[in-house]
Amino acid sequence: xxxxxxxxxxxxxxxxxxxxxxxxxxxxxxxxxxxxxxxxxxxxxxxxxxxxxxxxxxxxxxxxxxxxxxxxxxxxxxxxxxxxxxxxxxxxxxxxxxxxxxxxxxxxxxxxxxxxxxxxxxxxxxxxxxxxxxxxxxxxxxxxxxxxxxxxxxxxxxxxxxxxxxxxxxxxxxxxxxxxxxxxxxxxxxxxxxxxxxxxxxxxxxxxxxxxxxxxxxxxxxxxxxxxxxxxxxxxxxxxxxxxxxxxxx
Amino acid sequence: xxxxxxxxxxxxxxxxxxxxxxxxxxxxxxxxxxxxxxxxxxxxxxxxxxxxxxxxxxxxxxxxxxxxxxxxxxxxxxxxxxxxxxxxxxxxxxxxxxxxxxxxxxxxxxxxxxxxxxxxxxxxxxxxxxxxxxxxxxxxxxxxxxxxxxxxxxxxxxxxxxxxxxxxxxxxxxxxxxxxxxxxxxxxxxxxxxxxxxxxxxxxxxxxxxxxxxxxxxxxxxxxxxxxxxxxxxxxxxxxxxxxxxxxxx
Numbered sequence: 001x002x003x004x005x006x007x008x009x010x011x012x013x014x015x016x017x018x019x020x021x022x023x024x025x026x027x028x029x030x031x032x033x034x035x036x037x038x039x040x041x042x043x044x045x046x047x048x049x050x051x052x053x054x055x056x057x058x059x060x061x062x063x064x065x066x067x068x069x070x071x072x073x074x075x076x077x078x079x080x081x082x083x084x085x086x087x088x089x090x091x092x093x094x095x096x097x098x099x100x101x102x103x104x105x106x107x108x109x110x111x112x113x114x115x116x117x118x119x120x121x122x123x124x125x126x127x128x129x130x131x132x133x134x135x136x137x138x139x140x141x142x143x144x145x146x147x148x149x150x151x152x153x154x155x156x157x158x159x160x161x162x163x164x165x166x167x168x169x170x171x172x173x174x175x176x177x178x179x180x181x182x183x184x185x186x187x188x189x190x191x192x193x194x195x196x197x198x199x200x201x202x203x204x205x206x207x208x209x210x211x212x213x214x215x216x217x218x219x220x221x222x223x224x225x226x227x228x229x230x231x232x233x234x235x236x237x238x239x240x241x242x243x244x245x246x247x248x249x250x
Numbered sequence: 251x252x253x254x255x256x257x258x259x260x261x262x263x264x265x266x267x268x269x270x271x272x273x274x275x276x277x278x279x280x281x282x283x284x285x286x287x288x289x290x291x292x293x294x295x296x297x298x299x300x301x302x303x304x305x306x307x308x309x310x311x312x313x314x315x316x317x318x319x320x321x322x323x324x325x326x327x328x329x330x331x332x333x334x335x336x337x338x339x340x341x342x343x344x345x346x347x348x349x350x351x352x353x354x355x356x357x358x359x360x361x362x363x364x365x366x367x368x369x370x371x372x373x374x375x376x377x378x379x380x381x382x383x384x385x386x387x388x389x390x391x392x393x394x395x396x397x398x399x400x401x402x403x404x405x406x407x408x409x410x411x412x413x414x415x416x417x418x419x420x421x422x423x424x425x426x427x428x429x430x431x432x433x434x435x436x437x438x439x440x441x442x443x444x445x446x447x448x449x450x451x452x453x454x455x456x457x458x459x460x461x462x463x464x465x466x467x468x469x470x471x472x473x474x475x476x477x478x479x480x481x482x483x484x485x486x487x488x489x490x491x492x493x494x495x496x497x498x499x500x
Contacts, residue, residue, distance in 0.1 A: 121482060130475030158477045189496050222492070225380030225500040227408045232371060235488045238481070242472070242489045246439050250475045 002047060002074045010047070010078040010090060016142050023093045025144035028079045030056075033087045035154045041091050047075060048087040056087075080146035093144060099133045099162045101176050105196050106244060107133040109166055109178075111212060112203035113233060116141045120151025121234040122201065127155035129241035130250035134161045135169055135198065166200075170215040173198070177217045180208050181236055185219030188243045194218070195248070201237045252297060252324045260297070260328040260340060266392050273343045275394035278329045280306075282404050283337045289407045291341050297325060298337040306337075330396035343394060349383045349412045351426050355446050356494060357383040359416055359428075361462060362453035363483060366391045370401025371484040372451065377405035379491035380500035384411045385419055385448065416450075420465040423448070427467045430458050431486055435469030438493045444468070445498070451487045 012018035013026050024044055027036050034056060036043065047070040048057065057067055070078070075085045101107055108126050113119050119141040126134055141148060143161050162169075170178060177197040200216065202208035208216070222231065222239050231239070262268035263276050274294055277286050284306060286293065297320040298307065307317055320328070325335045351357055358376050363369050369391045376384055391398060393411050412419075420428060427447040431438075450466065452458035458466070472481065472489050481489070 121485070124478045124481065125485060127476045127478035128474050128481055132476075153479065155478050223495065224378050225495055226377045226382075228374045228377035228405050229403065231374065231378055231488070235371070235375060235485060238485045239488060239492045242492065245473065245475055 002068060002070050002078070006045070006047070006068070007074070007078055010088065013090065014080055014146055016145070019093070019142070019144050024090050025093055025149065026079060026146050027089045027091050027149055028081055028085055028087070028146065029150065030086055032150070032154050033089050035157060036089060036091065039157045041094065041157065044090040044092055046087065046089045047078065049075070052086045080150070096162055097160070099135065099160055101133070101173065101196055101198065103196060104248075105133075106131050106248070107135065107198050108237065109135040109137075109170075109198050109200045110140045111137045111166055111200055111208050112206070113140045113201065114204055116145045116147035117151045118204065118232070118234050119143070119145075120148045120153075120156075122237055123148070123152040123155040123159050125234065125238045125241060126159050127152075129238075129245055131199075131241065132159055134159055135166060136161055136163045137166045138163055167211055167215065170198075170212070178215050179218045179220055179240070180213075180216040181221060181240065182208075182216070182219040183221055185221040187223050188220045188240060189223060191218075191220050191243070193244050193248050199237065199240055199244070201233050204233050252318060252320050252328070256295070256297070256318070257324070257328055260338065263340065264330055264396055266395070269343070269392070269394050274340050275343055275399065276329060276396050277339045277341050277399055278331050278335055278337070278396065279400065280336055282400070283339050285404045285407060286339060286341065291344065291407065294340040294342055296337065296339045297328065299325070302336045330400070346412055347410070349385065349410055351383070351423065351446055351448065353446060354498075355383075356381050356498070357385065357448050358487065359385040359387075359419075359448050359450045360390045361387045361416055361450055361458050362456070363390045363451065364454055366395045366397035367401045368454065368482070368484050369393070369395075370398045370403075370406075372487055373398070373402040373405040373409050375484065375488045375491060376409050377402075379488075379495055381449075381491065382409055384409055385416060386411055386413045387416045388413055417461055417465065420448075420462070428465050429468045429470055429490070430463075430466040431471060431490065432458075432466070432469040433471055435471040437473050438470045438490060439473060441468075441470050441493070443494050443498050449487065449490050449494070451483050454483050 019025050043065040046067040050069050079085055079088045177194040179197050180200040269275050293315040296317040300319050329335055329338045427444040429447050430450040
């Protein structure tokens with residue numbers, strides 16, 4: 001049985017201020033936790049069903065963290081999944097490091113992506129297309145929100161993020177092309193991608209904030225062939241990345 | 251004040267069996283309803299705030315449906331939006347017609363897309379890329395689910411859908427190329443799209459069901475450059491459509 005102290009602590013990690021207080025976040029579900037065990041991230045404590053612990057923890061010789069058996073009901077009460085969860089890990093937040101763009105490298109910048117599901121999807125897209133760094137404005141959804149972690153399908157372990165003022169950051173990167181989607185931009189099907197760059201994705205309804213427009217050196221647009229007014233932020237990001245990788249491989 | 255009879259009827263349309271019983275569905279929000287007023291769809295009844303009715307209904311001479319003022323609170327109780335809704339329309343479901351693929355035309359087929367938000371996003375993608383027809387398996391989310399309608403951002407009015415057995419349907423279309431994403435498929439960046447075709451998108455976790463594999467004449471894959479295991483169904487559909495439109499314009 002999981003003690004009341006643990007139940008309360010783990011449950012609190014669904015809320016950002018407690019994640020910041022404890023500098024920890026939750027990773028839930030067998031698939032993500034198995035990837036986590038082989039990652040560089042540090043697990044504080046793990047709760048799993050007897051079956052999970054027997055199959056995946058007790059058989060390993062490299063486990064140096066605390067773990068406890070938990071019932072399905074306890075896991076459902078502690079975590080954000082409604083049902084069918086067999087494991088939950090409390091993980092230390094890695095310290096934020098400054099991210100630099102190397103020669104030949106591409107990164108994403110997210111300007112106010114609000115929806116945790118969208119952020120998770122964008123992490124997965126970055127990871128699919130081999131982009132390893134994401135700059136996030138301070139008002140972008142929190143990476144450690146359980147919905148972001150779960151919708152990223154493990155990609156949060158392979159992509160580094162940095163949160164801060166994008167304008168200040170772009171100031172320091174004046175020799176790197178900064179790409180943004182604008183209606184009057186160049187057709188992305190014809191655009192020649194520079195050797196390295198940062199692809200900026202704007203807020204779901206407002207797009208890229210005006211303050212940042214001056215930093216966008218390359219305006220592109222995704223050509224439209226029908227009646228929809230817009231594409232969602234994740235879709236637009238994926239299409240720009242796909243067009244990038246046609247010509248600039250990793 | 252909206253009568254109890256209306257409140258109950260409208261609220262019931264959030265549930266599929268009542269939508270089928272009444273052959274009606276809900277369209278909510280100013281932007282979608284304004285598009286609806288200029289579409290071919292038939293409105294049964296409309297509920298709006300006084301401001302909405304004054305600005306958008308009473309000024310028009312072509313209104314032939316019943317409409318009633320409703321308070322913010324009544325609109326919140328009747329509809330699926332939590333807050334900030336100023337209008338809600340009850341709309342007749344159009345009759346389902348068989349969809350044919352014309353020469354030079356592309357369509358989508360959805361094989362068990364479960365999530366209403368994904369279906370709405372895919373409608374928007376089809377509409378953006380000028381694909382006007384979507385074939386849906388019977389277990390695909392219901393087009394008339396309020397979440398589908400709202401996440402389609404009006405695209406449900408410009409794209410025709412058909413629900414039925416995809417296998418039976420594909421049987422009747424043997425001269426039309428049927429494309430599906432498979433890991434061992436041809437790289438979509440190099441693939442030459444035929445003149446017309448149907449792009450099949452599989453279920454979010456299981457992909458295209460085995461029974462349908464025999465009908466897929468053209469297997470393509472989206473090249474991956476990083477660590478993510480998969481892309482979500484909407485993203486993959488968008489990328490295939492974008493690659494299609496580079497070479498086959500509408």
